[in-house]
Amino acid sequence: DGSSVSFVWKLAQKNRPLVFLSNHVNGRENVVYLIAFISAFIFGLSFLFTKSALEYLSNYQLLAARFIIAALLMWLLRRLRVLKVNLKGRSLWGIILMAFFEPIIYFICETQGIRLTTSSEAGLMISMIPVVVAILAALVLKEIPTFLQVISIAMSVGGVALVALGGGALSFSGHALGLLALGGAVLAASCFTILSRRLSGQFTPTELTYVMCWTAAAVFSVMAVIEVLFSAAGAGRSLAAIAEGLRQPQAWGAVLYLGVFSSIVAYFGVNYVLSKVEANRSAVLSNLVTIVSVGAGVLFLNEPFYWYHLIGGILIIAGVYGINKFARAANHPGIDQGEGQHGQGQGQGQGQGHGQGRSVSGQSISSQTVLDNGRD
Numbered sequence: 001d002g003s004s005v006s007f008v009w010k011l012a013q014k015n016r017p018l019v020f021l022s023n024h025v026n027g028r029e030n031v032v033y034l035i036a037f038i039s040a041f042i043f044g045l046s047f048l049f050t051k052s053a054l055e056y057l058s059n060y061q062l063l064a065a066r067f068i069i070a071a072l073l074m075w076l077l078r079r080l081r082v083l084k085v086n087l088k089g090r091s092l093w094g095i096i097l098m099a100f101f102e103p104i105i106y107f108i109c110e111t112q113g114i115r116l117t118t119s120s121e122a123g124l125m126i127s128m129i130p131v132v133v134a135i136l137a138a139l140v141l142k143e144i145p146t147f148l149q150v151i152s153i154a155m156s157v158g159g160v161a162l163v164a165l166g167g168g169a170l171s172f173s174g175h176a177l178g179l180l181a182l183g184g185a186v187l188a189a190s191c192f193t194i195l196s197r198r199l200s201g202q203f204t205p206t207e208l209t210y211v212m213c214w215t216a217a218a219v220f221s222v223m224a225v226i227e228v229l230f231s232a233a234g235a236g237r238s239l240a241a242i243a244e245g246l247r248q249p250q251a252w253g254a255v256l257y258l259g260v261f262s263s264i265v266a267y268f269g270v271n272y273v274l275s276k277v278e279a280n281r282s283a284v285l286s287n288l289v290t291i292v293s294v295g296a297g298v299l300f301l302n303e304p305f306y307w308y309h310l311i312g313g314i315l316i317i318a319g320v321y322g323i324n325k326f327a328r329a330a331n332h333p334g335i336d337q338g339e340g341q342h343g344q345g346q347g348q349g350q351g352q353g354h355g356q357g358r359s360v361s362g363q364s365i366s367s368q369t370v371l372d373n374g375r376d
Helices: 002-014 017-024 028-053 059-079 093-116 119-126 129-141 147-165 176-199 205-230 239-246 249-274 279-285 288-300 307-325 365-372
Strands: none
Touching (some): 028 249, 028 288, 059 093, 093 176, 119 147, 119 176, 147 279, 147 288, 176 249, 176 279, 279 307, 288 307
């Protein structure tokens, strides 16, 4: 009918389907939570593809390849006017800084931290991201969690920690540099969350993701070349050997998934959710990645499912439910209403706005599940 045609036409004209849908479909919060779950689902499966790609490429070569693909694809879609990106005459230093925090600093610190510490140490450290985000959001964004939200954060973090520890005791590596690197990863991810939330009042999620991908592609490309030419990790891996690795169908399939879905779709989802909900709510929502990773390990790698996976998953889900259920209604009545100032002269912003998946280690889910609780 005419209303349906009008709806589709407006959707096409917007060039931002998710933004349009969230403002016009009943159950606005459900749309945002659906996008958050899709991002978590993509990040949760990314470890499977990372494991495959790392058989042919080093960490930094894989990171360079995935973000180059992501940047070029977004550029092509922009040229074809599928994506609306307006950066002319606008200061991009804030987005570039955000990209340096994550994915760049986060991946570098996480990679080194995992290498130098035990699995339980790494998992426990990474699980602290929502706690640090809540503290920074209160200090920087004045987004103060309610008492029940604090309890919900603790429940979710406890669930991730339980999965990370594997129901056993925490083992210590005694390696201060490794713990420092993991601390850097936690801080970087938290700063990314705060900056994304703040910048959401000035840029669209598409614009944030676009600049992020190009910044990461440039930095990781340089690091990949340095690794090949000078580092021990690159010893014996000539450019010809890398090219040969990229010719393998398994490698390309993995790189394409990580480049298209993990780097573009999932990070867009993270930035979009952060434009709609408070930072601490978004950070806890990202803990759903752990549940997806456990499920993927059980279904695709035939890994065992233990009691602590079940209890940890219940705690995570309870925490996610609680932090959204008990949001401070007076200050944050659910989902933010505005889209922010997306470009010069495009209307009023939604105010200060403000988010996470990760692990490039590709290790077994039985010991490393929580390390994929971020943006891989």
